[in-house]
Amino acid sequence: MYSEKVMDHFSNPRNVGEIEDANAVGEVGNPQCGDIMKIYMKINEETNIIEDVKFKTFGCGAAIATSSMATELVKGKSVDEAMQMTNKAVVEALDGLPPVKLHCSVLAEEAVQSAIFNYYENRGMTPPEGLKCSGCCGSCHHHHHEEEE
């Protein structure tokens, strides 16, 4: 049911862990729903480049694989570029996800946005318009911006 890419990122996830001196941390999801993603970023405050990114995820195979892929997609990118990363891009990079698992890719997108939101907050700046998530999502059945394939 999972593509080879998903299985690869699930069984050998990239960028697992924490960053001690992270200047951007985002956490989305909740234990009730069965998935939580926490993303740590080390962003260069002069260049706005995401120099390092790590994640920890509680969730199914797809949740771990989408976290892994999302961190790969934003690593080395500028904050502006990372903000543009959609759940669809994560799904495509993983060669697709089963329809019932699409919400995991939404969570990955939200985790990245949530970390960036935190980055601006930490610096006392107003986060840019259009950032979708600031660590929200109280309900398992409520997933915004979900894109059906």
Place this chain on the structure above:
Amino acid sequence: MEKRIYVDNAATTKTDSRVLEAMLPYFAEVYGNPSSIYAEGRAAKAAVETARAQVATAIGAEAGEIYFTGSGSEADNWAIRSAAKALKDKGNHIITTAVEHHAVLHTCQSLEKEGFEVTYLPVDAFGRVSVDAVKNAIKDTTILITVMFANNEIGTIMPIAEIGALAKEKGILFHTDAVQAIGMVPINVKEMHIDMLSLTGHKFHGPKGSGALYVRKGVKLTSFITGGAQEKNRRAGTENVAGIVGLGKAIELATEDIPKKAAYLTKLRDTYIQKMLDTVPYAQLNGHPEERLPGNANISFSFIEGEGLLLFLDMKGISASSGSACTSGSLDPSHVLLAIGRKHEEAHGSLRVSFDTENTLEDVDTIVTAVAEIVERLRSMSPLYETFLKEQK
């Protein structure tokens, strides 16, 4: 195929070679329609009736009380809908439990939309419903009590004989979904005062697509599928002759020495539970420690999600099951684990293994080692575990 360890026998079992052998002639040799009057038809009919007698003997019923179905779910649907339809002038209240299989729960929910009232009784921390709770739920309008014999997820065995006696005393129809219990627990429908019982062959080494419903003589059973005279006009459609033959043979084999089989499975189960709880921290057993199916062990591991555990186990050649939402196609974890008081995150991280006599103590060790390693790995990437460890400090 590489050597694999299959411990998902509550999902389905391997067809026994003796069952398969008994079925084979009924595809290309004895292929007649049991409703036909000539030799080929009579031979097929005789085979169906032999199987009916085998099923009846296995549960202490009479052959005329057995109706073949296509699955256990069908038998559940039929029993509950038939009772509701036949007794609707007497009342509209049905009593069941919160931990039934969805074949029962969804049927009850559907009847609620048709005007029936359903009481879903809670269970205790081990998953057992109390006989007093059933007794207190009975009203003048109660027409049916349906309680599963043993739970498919956590293996807890319900006090069926006591509920049967209560139902008989109160004159209320009593149905039990015995899909998981057949061949694992001795069952006698007369002694236990069971009016209707559902079963399916593939849970005890019979073929998939074979099920049966026992209905006590004297209980009105309405037609489920119209269109032919099969199953006494109650379920039209040409019989699945080979499947029925397989079901008959399988139930005969499954019930011939239950104590011996149960003793072996109980040893595997208890060894597994003990070793797992000793090896893996923050793990807890789901279900009753003793009043449980001999082959069933269900353990929740905190801070992890079950699907990842199953996928890694699969890579190691081990097939098991989980109550995690992600393996069920919905976003909600097991209703059974929530009903026994597990928190959502604990319910998401459950692992059910269901042993068969082909499994060994060596398999138990292999599984425990594999699970311990995988749980540690998943915890190392879990933000819940990270938070927990920080709070411990």
